[in-house]
Amino acid sequence: xxxxxxxxxxxxxxxxxxxxxxxxxxxxxxxxxxxxxxxxxxxxxxxxxxxxxxxxxxxxxxxxxxxxxxxxxxxxxxxxxxxxxxxxxxxxxxxxxxxxxxxxxxxxxxxxx
Amino acid sequence: xxxxxxxxxxxxxxxxxxxxxxxxxxxxxxxxxxxxxxxxxxxxxxxxxxxxxxxxxxxxxxxxxxxxxxxxxxxxxxxxxxxxxxxxxxxxxxxxxxxxxxxxxxxxxxx
Numbered sequence: 001x002x003x004x005x006x007x008x009x010x011x012x013x014x015x016x017x018x019x020x021x022x023x024x025x026x027x028x029x030x031x032x033x034x035x036x037x038x039x040x041x042x043x044x045x046x047x048x049x050x051x052x053x054x055x056x057x058x059x060x061x062x063x064x065x066x067x068x069x070x071x072x073x074x075x076x077x078x079x080x081x082x083x084x085x086x087x088x089x090x091x092x093x094x095x096x097x098x099x100x101x102x103x104x105x106x107x108x109x110x111x112x113x
Numbered sequence: 114x115x116x117x118x119x120x121x122x123x124x125x126x127x128x129x130x131x132x133x134x135x136x137x138x139x140x141x142x143x144x145x146x147x148x149x150x151x152x153x154x155x156x157x158x159x160x161x162x163x164x165x166x167x168x169x170x171x172x173x174x175x176x177x178x179x180x181x182x183x184x185x186x187x188x189x190x191x192x193x194x195x196x197x198x199x200x201x202x203x204x205x206x207x208x209x210x211x212x213x214x215x216x217x218x219x220x221x222x223x224x
Contacts, residue, residue: 035214040121042201042216043157056211090156098210100147101159 004105018079025093032074037088119215132189136202145205146185192222
């Protein structure tokens, strides 16, 4: 069974640009969560999608948005990039909201110059 | 503010000894508690979950939960160099199942 796939693995952008990250969950998983990870900050929850609907949202500005498609694949978009957005963005899938374990992808490392 | 606190470490433990990792949480009504392990450059993976007070053992790992004192611990017996990683504590604090994560404790097992 294929794991969670995140693309791209690495991304370099400049301030003010926008970026779209993609996540394909494990087959059959319908819940997808996104996290931002920075050194010393742990995992900061961005949002969770289930059945194409956003169920939960973390305390991030509106520049961070996401969506989920009918095949459960999810994208997150960050507009007007800032230096502080440099981080590892992790996607995790589970069969249903609250199901454990969450299976994580390898992440997208975003660097803002 | 819902919070999960962990000592960032690094926690250095000799090989073969017991490693003890601690986590405290702010919401007394929390029901589900999880320990994830994250190797350097890798993504987190679930190693233990615990839902009721007391101890839960799985191989060399034991999770301990004390809801009255609002802490959860992870013990690793007979520590191996391969246990060197960052250990993340995650707590489910509400009915929406959203996990609140600690910043993680870096564990180093010295041969």
